[in-house]
Amino acid sequence: MSPLTSQSVGGMTVTLHYPAASDRPLALAVFLKGLNVAPSHYSYYAQRLAQYGFVVALPDPITRLPRRDELFASTGLFEDLQATLRREGNRVDSPLFQRVDSERVALLGHSQGGIVGLDAVVNASAVSLMSGDYSLPSQLKAAVFYGSVLDVEFIGDRPLNHHDLPMALMVGSRDSLMPAAEVRDTYERLQNPPKLYLEVEGANHYGITNVNNPPQAPLDPRLPDIPQEIALENLARWSGVFLRAWVLEDAIARAYLQQMLGTSDPVVSLQGEL
Structure with a gap:
């Protein structure tokens, strides 16, 4: 099990998971x-992903909008987290002292978080992120999203320019909230490699969380056909391999x-252009 700490970053609580030991700096x-999924429900996935060479940061940003709660990625989030890691990496009494490489960054997300990512x-504006201009940091090396789509209702049926950022889209075959066919359609509209599509047979929308249908989260009425830990192990494994390939080179x-x-x-079934 990887250690974890909680930090206050940019006015929000961020949970950090990282391996107890590593043979190279952690990205x-x-x-x-x-x-509405509490960060603690991703601890199993985050702990296992961390073992592949990462500090996994789980921020908890929620903005109240007139009709719904919406997640958003603030323009300063990456920079704030990078600054936090640099500070921890330079602090002699920190467990991350001289163990971090804050210049290599991966972006991951589940469901609404993945849609935001x-x-x-692609700068599609399918979800209201923020006012004003924004740009992705040059340190961003790859992205992995589970159970997330960009709906043609918002952006039209057009190719998606992901600016050659290596991207993996993952989904459970029994996901009724973000059906596999729709995730696959988003994958197929990604313009250029590297890109990967992974489908977990028998998993539903919450194959990536510690328990099925976490409290307060939107309900997926289709129950999974495989044990939660099998879905989690496979998702963490393939996420880790993909991110090692492109973030850690x-x-x-x-x-x-x-x-x-x-x-x-x-x-697991895999399709991709690498």
Whole structure:
């Protein structure tokens, strides 16, 4: 199990998961959570992802809008988190002392958080992020989203320019909130490689959380057909391999992904252009 700490970053609470030991500096992985899902419900996934060489940061930003609660990515979020990691990496009494590489950043998200992340990458304005101009940080190296789509109702049926950012879209075959067919359609509209589509057979919308249908979150009425821990292990594993390949520039991870494209097992099927 990886250690964790809580930090106040930019006026919000951020939970950090990171491995107890590592043989190289840890990159930053920013995870945007689903609507009304407490960050603690992602602890299993975050702990396992951290073992691949990351400090996984789970911010908890919620803005009250007139008709609904909406997550958003603020323009300063990445910079604030990078500054926090740099500070921890330079503090002698910190468990992250001399263990971080804040210049390599990954973006992850689930459900609404993934929609926000997708919109930030393609600048589609499907979700209201913020007022004014914004741009992605140059340190952002790859993105992974689970159960997230950009709906043609908002952006039209057009190719999505993800600015050559390596992107993996993942989904459960039994997801009734963000159906696999819609996630696959978003994947197919991504213009350029590197891109990866992964489907977990038997998982529903909450295959990435500690428990199915976390309290207060939108209900997925379709129950999963596989144990929660199997979905979680597979999602963390493939997220970690993908991010190692592109964020940490791990040639072995990239070759493994290339080798596994087009294959499937009883749980996971992969498609991609790398």
